[in-house]
Amino acid sequence: MNKPLKIFISSLEYSSNIHLLHLLNALKNMQVKFSLHGIFDNSLIADFKSDFSPNSFRIMGFIDALKVIKTYFKIKKKLTKIALNCDIALFMDSSSFNIPLIKSIKKNKNSPKIIYYILPQVWAWKPYRAKILEQICDELWGILPFEEQFYSKKEKISYVGHPLLDEIPYFFDTAPESGNIAFMPGSRIAEIKSLMPLFIPLARILKQKNKKALLIIPKHFKNNDLDKIYGNLEDFTLYFDTYEALNLSEFAFVCSGTATLECTLMGIPTLLVYKAKFLDYLLAKMLVKLNFIGLANIFLEFYYYKHPSLNTNPKIAPIHEEFLQKDANLNNLLKAWETYNMEHFYKERRVLLKYLKNGSATNCAKKIQNFLK
Numbered sequence: 001m002n003k004p005l006k007i008f009i010s011s012l013e014y015s016s017n018i019h020l021l022h023l024l025n026a027l028k029n030m031q032v033k034f035s036l037h038g039i040f041d042n043s044l045i046a047d048f049k050s051d052f053s054p055n056s057f058r059i060m061g062f063i064d065a066l067k068v069i070k071t072y073f074k075i076k077k078k079l080t081k082i083a084l085n086c087d088i089a090l091f092m093d094s095s096s097f098n099i100p101l102i103k104s105i106k107k108n109k110n111s112p113k114i115i116y117y118i119l120p121q122v123w124a125w126k127p128y129r130a131k132i133l134e135q136i137c138d139e140l141w142g143i144l145p146f147e148e149q150f151y152s153k154k155e156k157i158s159y160v161g162h163p164l165l166d167e168i169p170y171f172f173d174t175a176p177e178s179g180n181i182a183f184m185p186g187s188r189i190a191e192i193k194s195l196m197p198l199f200i201p202l203a204r205i206l207k208q209k210n211k212k213a214l215l216i217i218p219k220h221f222k223n224n225d226l227d228k229i230y231g232n233l234e235d236f237t238l239y240f241d242t243y244e245a246l247n248l249s250e251f252a253f254v255c256s257g258t259a260t261l262e263c264t265l266m267g268i269p270t271l272l273v274y275k276a277k278f279l280d281y282l283l284a285k286m287l288v289k290l291n292f293i294g295l296a297n298i299f300l301e302f303y304y305y306k307h308p309s310l311n312t313n314p315k316i317a318p319i320h321e322e323f324l325q326k327d328a329n330l331n332n333l334l335k336a337w338e339t340y341n342m343e344h345f346y347k348e349r350r351v352l353l354k355y356l357k358n359g360s361a362t363n364c365a366k367k368i369q370n371f372l373k
Contacts, residue, residue, distance in 0.1 A: 003033075004033040005033065005034040005087050005088065005371065006035050006037065006085065006088075007086060007090060007368075008082060008083040008086035008088065009036055010040075010089070010091045010092065010101060011090075011091075013054075013094060015093075016092040016094070017040055017044045017045060019118060019163040022163060022166045023365060026361040026365035030366075032368065035048070036048035036050075038079060038082060038083065039053070039054055041053070041054055041055075043220050051078070051082055076101055080104045083105045084111065084112070088115060089102075089105060090115050091115065091116045091117070092118040093120070095120035099129065099132060099136070102137065103136060113138045113371065114139075115139045116133055116140050117143075117160075117364060119141070119143070122147075123144075123147065124290055130152075134151055134152065134153045138156070139158075141160045142158065143163060144302075145355060146299075146306070149306075160363040160367075161360035161363055162359065162360060163359060164258070164261060165265070165356060166360065166361045167359075168265055168266055170246070171265070172266060172267030173267060174267070175268055175269055178250045179212055180211070180245075181203075181206055181214065181249060181251050181252070182245055182249040182251070182252040182254075183203065184242075184254040184263075185199055185215075186255035186259075190277075191255050191274075191275075192230060193229070194275040195275060197231070198273070198275070198330065199215075199273075202253065202333060203235040203236055205330070212237060215230070215236035215238050215239065216245045217238055217240050218240075219240050226238070242259075246262075249268055251269050251340075252269070254270050254271070256274040256293050256294060260272050260294045260295060264319060264320060265349070265352065265353065269345050271320060271323065271340075272322040272323065274325075274328065276325070294318065294319075294320060296320065296348075296352060297318040297319055297320070297322065299355065299356070300355075319344070319348040
């Protein structure tokens, strides 16, 4: 194929777009010529013009999902038409958005090769999605070593490595004694507004203990009214570069999500803090049968127990503690910070790094390069 490879992308989440950026850089390093189409974040993927912005579809929880359904159906037909004019269609995360879109594309005989990269968490809930993906996708690229056990068509799924191991620029065997404490309240406005009323007084108390609070703000908020989103920021030093701030930090208070795994892999002792709308939390608790919500804790349970939902009486302590809902309060967080088990954290982190093995960008780029042969 002499002409550029036409790649359709469906990537909504901020973290997925960061993973996508590294994959595209790997393709460029291999001198693969390609064009990009579909829905992705132009604030990160600046070399290409997306057909739609993912910002309207970044939601938090079951209730917020209802608000974007009407908009989704309006653009699904347009995205399908764009995808049908491409050679490869790459879908990342956001399965509630992507699965119906893939089904729409697959109704046509001349559909592109369908690849799912950053698979839905079928190991946590909605396990039936594994069979759906096997039926509608040509290839499944897993970023977790244990994902293969949830799929019956082994020829379709492969572990490509974990993208964070490509992206993290600094790794600490012991945290630097800098006096800086990182705060990461998330990338969605709803989760930020739920955690900042706790983080603001916590930062004030830590300041009295001669600690400096670094607030990590996603780059896509840079031109926004930050006081309106975050509240009173007088006790924080603001950073828009995650790794720059974490490189200066000796500890981190982090919202649930990719960031907790990111900090853990870097070697920054972390506490997970999460507050959701009551109905969202109740529904999630009913549907998700896991002992933890933090990715590092979940991965290590898979490593030790093969399937953590079967482990009703954990024999290992989590690599970092988790404080959810009413347990996310000042007293609990301060006590956990003061009594943090550093030795346990770094011991389990070494296990986690060995388990994940390598990054994913180069392996994925090689797979795409093979399509040209």
